[in-house]
Amino acid sequence: MNDASVPPLIDCARVLHYALVDETVRYTPKGKIFVNDEELGAVPRLAIVRNLVDDDILLFHCDEAWTCLGVSGKGGIEDVMADANARYDGLAGKWHVAPYSDMDFARALLDECRDERCSFCGRFHFEIDALMVEGDRAMICGDCIDRFHASIQGGDGG
Ligand SMILES: [Zn+2]
Known part of the structure; x- marks a missing residue:
């Protein structure tokens, strides 16, 4: 399953890889994520992003409109992806590379993050x-x- 609706940027962080959590994926909570003291459960969209402020690689837990609900992750892209795969059984193999060039990204940055x-x-x-x-x-x-x-x-x- 692919979804071209993934944006080049989420909260001004560059989307590198993304995955859709469909009905074949099972959420297996491993290390809970809290947002404002409330536990964040399964989400329908996941994105691995590069935070432009400090170059950190992060996992954004998103709703269907790619709004970031919570953030986790530490290390490189592979570490973050492995962490996501550990939380979502069946997610491995569902990752896609974000379909944007450096130019697309720069344009989006100028546009959205003005x-x-x-x-x-x-x-x-x-x-x-x-x-x-x-x-x-x-x-x-x-x-x-x-x-x-x-x-x-x-x-x-x-
Ligand atoms: Zn200035």
Whole structure:
């Protein structure tokens, strides 16, 4: 079973592999995942993603619309996939490579994660160590705040 509806990005993390949990897959809880103190059970969609902030490989537990409900995983792609296969009996062999090129991905990033960019220097939050502050119509990164602060002080002659 394939499903082209998988997005290139989920929460601005790049989808590398994805799997659909169909009726042939049996959920075998192994190491519970809690979201806001509530246990997350079986989900219909799983995605292995690369988190662009720190390059971590993670397993996103998603609903049918690929909304991330919970996150687990540690290690490389194979480790994360093995962890998912251990939780879902029959899942091995159902993994697909996300059908997106680097260009598709870059385009989606610009499109969907525009709000994650500094409105002044244009960098994405994962390119910046400094804090981002969000306003109604703009985001500003800590580097730009420092720069503006310095220029204002310079204007006062101090
Ligand atoms: Zn900036």
